[in-house]
Amino acid sequence: MIYTALSSMNAAMDRQRMVANNLANASTPGFRREVFAVTAATLRDGGIEARAIARGTVRGADMAQARVNPTGQALDIAVGGEALIAFQDPAGGELYSRRGDLRVAPSGVLENGEGLAVLGEGGAAITVPPGLAVQIASDGNVLARDPAAPAEEPQVLARIKLVSPEGSRLAKGIDSFLKVPGGGVLPADPTASVTSGALEQSNVETAATLIEMIDAQRAFEQRAKIIQTAGQLDEAGARLFSMT
Structure with missing residues (x-):
């Protein structure tokens, strides 16, 4: 669980970097908004395929024309x-x-x-x-x-x-x-x-990009909470074993 959440945190951080770069270039002439994509890669080890890591990369650029x-x-x-x-x-x-x-x-x-x-x-x-x-x-x-x-x-x-x-x-x-x-x-x-x-002008929409930045930050915080929950579950399991 921790490894899966950590990979998602890395993808969320990469997304935040991409969004920050878009926002920084909102006034750069001719700038093309970067497009981010996250894909899941399932770990296959012969058992139940229940673990998947997230891979986030800049897929390309939005070539839509600007004003x-x-x-x-x-x-x-x-x-x-x-x-x-x-x-x-x-x-x-x-x-x-x-x-x-x-x-x-x-x-x-x-x-x-x-x-x-x-x-x-x-x-x-x-x-x-x-x-x-x-x-x-x-x-x-x-x-x-x-x-x-x-x-x-x-x-x-x-x-x-x-x-x-x-x-x-x-x-x-x-x-x-x-x-x-x-x-x-x-x-x-x-x-x-x-x-x-x-x-x-740049084809970056400032308002939409700010919302995207908030979403990326929340996604990072949610993954961090999963890691915290995993730690709490581990501690609870250790206490149960110590009682037997």
Whole structure:
């Protein structure tokens, strides 16, 4: 009984961590709510299968679209449909997110608010030559022009790698980013589009998440009470044996 309750307590703690992470990112642009799942694993030892342990894991992310708010910032983009923006993973490979609060770093690299470099369709980080004004077209092309020559046509530096997750398996890591398991990458989606001067908000519902946190805390307390009850039963049994 104690072992079963302890496994449930661990699952409840993991759920609380997930809920806390969702709540902490309720105002993070493009954040996708994490989804938690608990499964029961029955212990089979040839006897009665009465013991089961709980296994709780982050199953994935809720990809439902959130509200898009205009910001008026030229480098802010909101991705249309189900598309994702490809970023450079500091550990190697690619990360995917819908966070589109972009900026040009002092090094000239186009990055988002978390400092992740935006990838072009060629797989390399997009860089902007110094002194140029940058804007992003609806098809994801990064355009740059010389502020001293406003009459000149802007030059295309690169097209942001926009990918479609449809039909592909994605996993959400503890860093809150989506990845292809095994280090794979998603192909660019030429039909994807963006809205400039706007940001998609997080799809976390604050009120519902607070209720979920209370439920997770109560579940933890209930399992702790089971362990306490098991201890009381053990003590009562010991007293009975001492009387015989």
